[in-house]
Amino acid sequence: MPKASYRIARVHPKDAPTSHIPEQFFVRNDAEDFNSPEGREWTVIDSPFPTSIANQNSAPREGWEVGSVVSENQFTLLAPCAPLNIFGMAHNTGAPGRALPPQAFHKATSSVVGPFDAIKLDNPEARVEPEAELTIVIGTPAKNLTLETARDAILGMTIGNDVTDRDAQKSDELWISAKGADTFSPIGPWIVVGLDDEELEIGIVHNGQDLPTSTTKNLGWGVEEILVYLSGFMTLQPGDVIMTGFPAKSQAISAGDEVICKIQGIGELKNPVIAGATAS
Numbered sequence: 001m002p003k004a005s006y007r008i009a010r011v012h013p014k015d016a017p018t019s020h021i022p023e024q025f026f027v028r029n030d031a032e033d034f035n036s037p038e039g040r041e042w043t044v045i046d047s048p049f050p051t052s053i054a055n056q057n058s059a060p061r062e063g064w065e066v067g068s069v070v071s072e073n074q075f076t077l078l079a080p081c082a083p084l085n086i087f088g089m090a091h092n093t094g095a096p097g098r099a100l101p102p103q104a105f106h107k108a109t110s111s112v113v114g115p116f117d118a119i120k121l122d123n124p125e126a127r128v129e130p131e132a133e134l135t136i137v138i139g140t141p142a143k144n145l146t147l148e149t150a151r152d153a154i155l156g157m158t159i160g161n162d163v164t165d166r167d168a169q170k171s172d173e174l175w176i177s178a179k180g181a182d183t184f185s186p187i188g189p190w191i192v193v194g195l196d197d198e199e200l201e202i203g204i205v206h207n208g209q210d211l212p213t214s215t216t217k218n219l220g221w222g223v224e225e226i227l228v229y230l231s232g233f234m235t236l237q238p239g240d241v242i243m244t245g246f247p248a249k250s251q252a253i254s255a256g257d258e259v260i261c262k263i264q265g266i267g268e269l270k271n272p273v274i275a276g277a278t279a280s
Contacts, residue, residue, distance in 0.1 A: 005194025006030045008048055008156065010055075010082075011075035013064060023058040024078060027070060034267060040072045048139065048155055048191075049238040054082040079114035080158050080191045081137060081239040086112065088133070088162050088179065089219075089226060092245030097220025102229040104242075107162075108180035115188040115269055119163055121255055122181070122276035127166040128253055131246035132204050132261030132269075134216050135160035136223060137191050138240040145231040150224040153236060156193035159269040160243040161186040161261045166252075186261075186271045187241060195265050197223060202248050205260035205268075213262075214247035221245075 007029045016023035027042035044066050049055035060066065086107040091097045113119070121128055139155030162179060163186070169178035179185075203213030221229070226244060230236060253259060255275040262268050 007034070007190045007192055008045070008080065009042065009190040010078045010080050011042075011070075012078055013070075013075050015074070021058075025057050025064055025075075026055075027075075042070050042072070044068045044070060049081065051141065052084065052238040054084055055239045077115045077189050079112050079187045080189070081187075081241065083109060083112065083239050083241045084237045085109075085240040086185055086243070087230060087240070088243040089221065089245045090175070092220040092226075093247045094218050094220060097245065100220070102221050102226065104226075104230060105175045105179065107185050107243075108176075111180050111182060111185040113183050113186050113271070115186070116271065117186065118183065118272050118274045119161075119186065119253070119259065120183045120274055120276035121253075123165070124255065124275060126168065129164055129166060129250045130204055130206075130253060130259045130261065131162040131164060131243075131250060132202050132248065132263065133160045133162050133243040133246050134197060134200065134202065134219075134223075134263055135187060136227070136242040136244065138236045138238055138242070140238060141235055142227070142231050143235040145227050147224045147228060150227040150231075153227060153231070154223075155238075156191040157195050157197055157263075157266060158187055158191045158241070159189070159261050159263050159266050160241060161259065161269060161271065162243045162246060182276075186269055188269050189267060192266050197265075200266075201262075201264040202246070203262050204248065204250055205262065206251055206253065207257055211251065212249040214249075216244075216247070218247035219245045 031039035142153035163184035199217040257273040
């Protein structure tokens with residue numbers, strides 16, 4: 001497994017007081033073994049997105065000041081950032097994707113959920129599929145990046161699940177209804193900083209069944225090229241996330257299922273699937 005420098009998570013303390021704006025803090029862990037005792041002890045840090053209002057820590061309180069050490073049993077994991085923009089790369093698998101010009105789509109920020117949050121299916125008749133994707137997290141404002149400077153804009157990598165309604169995708173050329181529904185963008189469980197992402201295994205576990213995997217080597221356009229493309233027409237903002245594409249195999253999900261998106265070196269993003277409010 002490629003060595004990661006450290007992990008950053010956004011968390012909600014279990015003892016947080018009730019508030020209209022739920023309490024959140026960023027924490028850091030430097031352990032190489034995520035499941036070791038050291039890997040479950042985290043240190044509270046300042047927000048890694050200092051210029052983004054969307055990603056500020058709550059006011060410090062006892063036990064949650066910067067430098068405090070907290071255990072995983074003291075918090076729940078949130079989506080690792082609250083992005084201003086969520087992008088996905090279309091048609092970005094292998095040689096066929098490479099043969100097309102790079103093309104991105106926008107996902108609604110309201111579609112973001114975190115680890116263990118439910119994916120809600122409003123239409124039980126629709127064919128909905130998960131897509132496990134290496135997801136870039138932007139760390140600094142970036143415009144007109146080059147292949148040489150692209151990596152400077154990256155804070156780290158996380159896992160994104162680009163949930164997609166295949167029926168809506170056929171009728172909506174812009175894909176907004178297919179990919180922007182509530183809960184259709186799970187991300188997490190944390191951001192890994194310093195990860196070698198050149199050839200990481202990607203796969204999905206559906207109801208305990210491992211589906212055929214692939215690697216990031218099979219993306220059409222690479223991380224640097226994607227950043228050059230997007231920053232060429234807009235300024236990327238701290239906390240923005242970019243889902244780079246899904247090179248592996250998926251299958252349709254339905255209420256009652258469990259989906260795990262796995263990426264080597266990052267871990268697992270697990271979400272249950274439930275019927276939405278309008279589903280009968």
